[in-house]
Amino acid sequence: MKVGVIGCGFFAQNHLAAWQAIKEVNLVAVCDQQRQLAEAAKTRFRAHQAYNEAEEMLANEDLDFVDIITTPASHRSLVELTARYGKHVICQKPLAPTMKDAKAMVDTCKLAGVTLMVHENFRWQGIIQKAKQMINSGKIGDPFLAQISFRTGYNVYSNQPYLAADERLVLYDMGTHIFDLVRFYMGEVSSLYAQTHQVNPDIQGEDAATVLLRHMEGTSVAAMNYVSEVEHDEFIQIPLRIEGSRGSLEIRRDYQLNVVSNKQLTSYHVPPTNYSLGSSLGGAIMESVVNIQRHWVECLNTNSEPHTSGADNLKTLELVFGSYESAENNIVYHI
Structure with a gap:
């Protein structure tokens, strides 16, 4: 090709x-x-x-x-x-x-x-896929609560200076990733409520946001910001916890996945594949990019629809723009 x-x-x-x-x-x-x-x-x-x-x-x-x-x-x-x-x-x-x-x-x-595919790559990290496999296998039962966060102090403006001038920032730039994961794990959203904040005075848009999302079955909390000062920066990793009717799972730092099922803990270490391709952002990012692009090639070969097709991504984008409407008007946004 x-x-x-x-x-x-x-x-x-x-x-x-x-x-x-x-x-x-x-x-x-x-x-x-x-x-x-x-x-x-x-x-x-x-x-x-x-x-x-x-x-x-x-x-x-x-x-x-x-x-x-x-x-x-x-x-x-x-x-x-x-x-x-x-x-x-x-x-x-x-x-x-x-x-x-x-x-x-x-x-x-x-x-x-x-065919149109949106390059929504976070779901293609190996540990993200492993967690999805655990859910699909029934290890934790029916999910009813997800907590997904992205907190970093990484200077996102150094390589993408235009972000500092954007009036819509973290929900628009990072929220697409986080909301895609919310849908990936918990299914479609029926309503949401969002709050945003601007912490950095030298930018134009919001750099912190928290969103409560109601699904057809269950609830998610999505938190994201570009201003956290933490001991272990989470720029490349996505901490999350999902509770189910029979157990729970948690993605922790250093690519650790803990699964509790029937009161038994099983731990998995799922480090990213190291492609040594000169990525500027590290292993997990490069792994996800390679994986989604391989998925694209497979879809073209089999004439099948990509997981993050343009039509599918409209649902993710509505969560982004719905979050802005919710935060700006202090209302619950219904999908």
């Missing part, structure tokens, strides 16, 4: 490295509006061509699919452009700045007969 990549910035390096690890994929072309970034990616990841205009790449290259890793404001135009050329498309999260744009992208791809 032949891929063209649009966007060669900070996080794109992980996508590009992952394509090198997947032997079925040939990196044909890279594209970035900053020509030097495209040329650097071409050299580092051994692409055949570098472009600084997306349409030029699409017009000149015989591609099977396109991987878009740009800022959200550009996603709709790039996805719709790719669909017009009849190419399947991966798009980084957040999919779009508004639900209207997101729905338009999904509709455009459907009409064009191309």
